[in-house]
Amino acid sequence: MQSLHSESSSLVLSATFWWLMFIPAALAGSDAEYYPLNAWQAFNGGEMNASAFVFRDLNTNGIYDVGDRPMANAAVVMSSSSHPSITQRTNISGFANFTTSGSQRDANIVEPGRYDFRAVPPPGWDITTGNATQSATFEILRGAPGDMIATSTLEPVGLSPKLYIQGTTDASAERVKLLATAPDGKQVPVAVDEGGGFRIPASRGLWSIELVQGPMQTKVERLVEVGSSPVVLSRVASGDRRAMELHAEPVSFDDLLLVESVGKIASGYEQVSWRNWVVAHNRVYSGEGYINGTMSGEYVAYNGSGHPAVIESAASFDFAGGYFSVAWSDAEGETLRLLAWRGEELVHQDELALSAMGPVYFAADYRDITRLELSTEHFWQFVGDDLGLTAR
Numbered sequence: 001m002q003s004l005h006s007e008s009s010s011l012v013l014s015a016t017f018w019w020l021m022f023i024p025a026a027l028a029g030s031d032a033e034y035y036p037l038n039a040w041q042a043f044n045g046g047e048m049n050a051s052a053f054v055f056r057d058l059n060t061n062g063i064y065d066v067g068d069r070p071m072a073n074a075a076v077v078m079s080s081s082s083h084p085s086i087t088q089r090t091n092i093s094g095f096a097n098f099t100t101s102g103s104q105r106d107a108n109i110v111e112p113g114r115y116d117f118r119a120v121p122p123p124g125w126d127i128t129t130g131n132a133t134q135s136a137t138f139e140i141l142r143g144a145p146g147d148m149i150a151t152s153t154l155e156p157v158g159l160s161p162k163l164y165i166q167g168t169t170d171a172s173a174e175r176v177k178l179l180a181t182a183p184d185g186k187q188v189p190v191a192v193d194e195g196g197g198f199r200i201p202a203s204r205g206l207w208s209i210e211l212v213q214g215p216m217q218t219k220v221e222r223l224v225e226v227g228s229s230p231v232v233l234s235r236v237a238s239g240d241r242r243a244m245e246l247h248a249e250p251v252s253f254d255d256l257l258l259v260e261s262v263g264k265i266a267s268g269y270e271q272v273s274w275r276n277w278v279v280a281h282n283r284v285y286s287g288e289g290y291i292n293g294t295m296s297g298e299y300v301a302y303n304g305s306g307h308p309a310v311i312e313s314a315a316s317f318d319f320a321g322g323y324f325s326v327a328w329s330d331a332e333g334e335t336l337r338l339l340a341w342r343g344e345e346l347v348h349q350d351e352l353a354l355s356a357m358g359p360v361y362f363a364a365d366y367r368d369i370t371r372l373e374l375s376t377e378h379f380w381q382f383v384g385d386d387l388g389l390t391a392r
Helices: 002-016 016-020 290-294
Strands: 050-055 075-080 085-087 095-100 113-119 126-129 135-139 149-150 157-161 164-168 176-181 187-189 199-200 205-213 218-226 231-233 262-264 273-275 279-282 299-303 309-326 335-342 345-353 359-375 381-392
Touching: 050 113, 050 135, 075 095, 164 205, 218 231, 218 359, 290 309, 290 381, 299 359, 309 335, 345 359, 359 381
Parallel strands: 050 157, 164 231, 231 359
Antiparallel strands: 050 095, 075 085, 075 113, 113 135, 126 157, 135 149, 164 199, 176 187, 176 205, 205 218, 262 279, 273 309, 279 299, 299 381, 309 359, 309 381, 335 345, 335 359
16 A cells, blocks of 8 residues: 555656756756855945944933934944044934945945044034044955945944923013022022023022012022023013922823824824824934934924914913923024913913924913914024923
8 A cells, every 4th residue: 555655746846846857057046046145256336335324312321222213313423543534324213324335436434444423412412422522443354345444333322411491481680589499409500681581500409489578578489400401491570479389290292093004083082172283203204303202202393384382271281391402403492482361361472492403391381371372583493302281
């Protein structure tokens, strides 16, 4: 039985593959013809990248770790003793890419040798990783993707903004005294300019800003938590009674869309009405501010077509504040204006300068309002994330 079975199998195989005798000889070559090995001694003629990675060091520990975010549009300068300097900007993934090639003469790096890479922090930012300038040595290696390799890779460069608390009072410097108490309990002297403006170098933690005014030494206290971003206070006004800091679960906009796209924010979200607010995945537009302005998740909100955006509710709501940037580096320094109403009464007016390199936290502390309007002076898009919003 076993012999008959074997003969039967052979007949089936022969019948199945009878067509093989008709394959042209040119197609019946060895495996090596279909899967050739690389000729390692030849030049590929291609190019590859030498990359410097720049990130926002949110916890300022000098390490690229969980929670840190890539930084877009940061400048990195490459130079050598025999090569003119070249500046590249980081892309939305945080990489400044310099092309290398042993044969393509228009690449950024075409000659072997040592090259220096210097990260240039934006104004008001510090490098936390201690490696503003790094060096890498490049060698020719035939058969590599770019026929050139670096003997070592560059380490990530961390950036963090200088922290401060900035604001204005409703009185001139002659009539007020401003006291700031740091998280460690020490009082910090505060200079108030003629227009009532002030700016305090800050550290992380809970700060108390106390306004002492008039012959009766009337006191107004504001509490503000300083985190990873500079803070701008809403106007500190005489008669305020807002010593207790508002707290709210941050609205991150990450629950609105299921795909990496763009969409209108519908009324009823977070129990308030939204007009001309758009939510977008932060990579959709490739804008520097969409990336650098993201505080949590991957989605942010902005004002549609750069026009004013409104939040309102008949039942009133509290607006603790939020993180704000400008969407594009072409609009660096754009002014964000905020107006808040309680019924028909305009109760708050504030403004702050925006950057595409990273957000400032606006400590609004607006309580029991019914309408909030945010607009930009030149109609550029602002970027908002982690808004503290509580419907009553």
